[in-house]
Amino acid sequence: MRLENKVAIITGGARGIGKAAAEVFTREGATVIIWDMLDEGEQTAATLREAGFQAEFVKISVTDVPALEAAARDVVEQYGRIDILINNAGITRDRTLLKMSHLEWQQVIDVNLTGVFNCTKAIVPYMVERGYGRIICTSSVVGIHGNFGQTNYSATKAGVVAMCRTWAKELGPKGITANAVAPGFIRTDMTDAMPEEARQGVIQTIPVKRMGEPNDIAWAYLFLASDEASFVNGQVLGVNGGQAS
Secondary structure: OOOOOOEEEEEOOOOHHHHHHHHHHHHOOOEEEEEEOOOHHHHHHHHHHHOOOOEEEEEOOOOOHHHHHHHHHHHHHHHOOOOEEEEOOOOOOOEOOOOOOHHHHHHHHHHHHHHHHHHHHHHHHHHHHHOOEEEEEEOOOHHHHOOOOEHHHHHHHHHHHHHHHHHHHHHHHHOEEEEEEEEOOEOOHHHHOOOHHHHHHHHOOOOOOOOEOHHHHHHHHHHHHOHHHOOOOOOEEEEOOOOOO
16 A cells, blocks of 8 residues: 555546556555546546545546646645646657648647646645655657657657656755656557557567556556655656667
């Protein structure tokens, strides 16, 4: 019960990695509020409640600043605190530079980068007030090494790292840590849609010879959210099976 009595907000928690994190966090004693635009989030929260855990769903966009501020205020009014923020929401609009439209660039920037800023900005004042907080942002191996056809996505994931390292310096003295997790090739709806030949080709580049599972990332989130990571600040934890070593 490493998160007993903690209150966590997980963006993009309706499915995939975010859903796995919600499941792990509630099992570890946290109350989890899922922020997502997908209606699947309600079923995810309902399933957790049926299992005896504390979970809620709020349909919200990370681009809607007034709604985020109101939702954060609602959490504090109901639970008295926000201890953990997992900035996990993200989208892709993959295309090579020569073919990428300005709209495709901006859509990914708005959600993956500005959205992280928006959520953190809405929640951090409550963490500062209590002198405690854990901010964990989802970067990516491509934010460190780049990737063909992902100018927009790679840029946002690199930007997330820079923001976390900045927040580590600004907020560390206030009892708040900020770290990033950089997943490698993880089994999600997106990777499931890949041709099998392409998927196997990527797996061959991974030293452990398998894809990562959503729980592999959720356990990394858990460590950084726990008291065991109280001296870990401004770091990027790569969870990639050795692919990017």
